[in-house]
Amino acid sequence: MISAETVTLTADLMSGLSGRVSYNEPMSEHTSLQIGGSAAVYFQPEGLASLTQFMKRAHAQGVPFLVLGGGSNILFGDGGFDGVVVSTKGFRTIETQVTDKGLFIRAGAGVSLAQVVLAAEKESGQGIEGLAGIPGTLGGAVFGNAGSFGSEIKDAVIAVTIVSMDGQFRVLRKGDGRADGLNFSYRKSGIAENTVIVSVDMRLPIGDSATIAAKSHECLIKKRQTQPLSFHSAGCVFKNPLNGYAGALIEHAGCKGLTQGGIEVSMVHANFFINRGGGTAADYLSLMERVGSMVRAKFDVELSPEIRIIGDMI
Template identity: 35%
Template sequence: MDKIYNYLCGVAGKDNVSLEEDMSRHVTFRAGGKAKYFVQPENSLQLSEILRYLKNNSVKYYIIGNGSNLLVKDEGFDGVIIKIGNKFGTIEIDTEKKQIYCGAGVMLSKIASIACEYAFTGMEFAAGIPGMVGGAIAMNAGAYGGEIKDIVDKVWLIDENCNEVCLNCSEMEFGYRTSIVQKKDYIVIAVSLNFENGDKSDILAKMNELLNARKEKQPLEYPSAGSTFKRPEGYFAGKLIMDAGLRGFSVGGAKVSEKHCGFVINAGNATASEIIELMDKVADIVYDKFGVKLEPEVKII
């Protein structure tokens, strides 16, 4: 029997481990290959134990949250995909400190609506980002002038030695769509977020306004990973792609959205290879026309 599979089952339980897991089920692009091993640890102790074993045995691994910024190549991932999902779902509200403490597997939309319930303002910008807290911290997710770094108090992580550490916001090295998590391969397990007291109806109105703006401008009716490319300094990726005449440009089932050129969408049974080929072609054409390099925001595994 497979040694790694047996080990993972022994630590996380058989129900939380699978072989040859179809990763298109775990990414919002709804495309891509399989993970040789897939595990969802139930807590940080299991997580550290698994990480120690994988590191000691030189087994490749990759951490995922809600998969809203990810694509696994069609040939698959020959290692262990570790999902920090709803098992890391603790939520605690401290009304005196105006803080919410939550596990890395809580969806941003859920925290935003709890914050609204408690009339906590500061997170309205994130209500429509379809990621989990861990992914948002790793990516320093942001929208409409806000970024998660603006409200982070502390982050609990597993470090390179598989130990639990707690960092203050100032130690997180947040930058545009990056943080220490990506630089050092840390793993987010929980976070505490700071809020201000606000007015519940104003908070709700702001969230609805931003959600409606997304619905109007973004192709939410198709699978995608949001903005495909990072914003190049001084430009907007979507505008460059549109100006290059690439609106609706497609490779197989992968297509540049007609509604928002910054989004590559899965318009119907796209493979990961088609999505990647389209991204490469778009980047090449934009570079040839405008001399601007488009860098993917989407992580390709």
């Protein structure tokens, strides 16, 4: 539910900012699940100056905001988000340079991860072939330390340019030892919530172009065979527990094919819930609870969400 207070605050907050600004924006149009109520404001800044100005104003006025990349790992509540959704889709430049240290890539947070994998392949950059087929943007991939087939984005990242919650521009460098810097772990980067990733610097060793292309293609084919990529989903629902795989636990607990409203546990990969049409956030959360309960009862394992759950559920 969008409050009158938020409407009053955001009218001043968004004044004079360059970029796309819309009010009561349906978040179902910006997520891979195609689920979610409306955000009070949707803002896609035109550039760094506009973003920084917004962040300073929002911090000073206490207006809640959420950073959104490709919307592929997130569930918005049916009741919407009483704040500002800040999209990074405007930051879409990508540069590559081959040096004596390997391939250097600098890409905007709004560039799709698929584009980065292809750019690396084109320049014979080796090491991120396993990320082929992962949806979403580079910024989201770095924030959540995306990984697949033994590869994680952290292995290639050397620096991340951010704008902090209070509007400060900073460059976080891997290995600098700062507590508030880059501290990668499983599906985490150490980057604070409501920090906007603007761009990412990566370095990859140079390899054999044919081998790199073949591996990327192989990983993409495997994903298409083992994941329901043709359906609307948010990717993996639960994190893999220690020494196990969430998908296997869900499948062996007898959950494949379970439905709740328009949401179904995929028959292709049990750790994917697909929206078959008309699904709601309430359906999705209810199915998560049912699956979690069944896995707990059979294996005494507590599954933790990998997707981000945002906003009012009702």
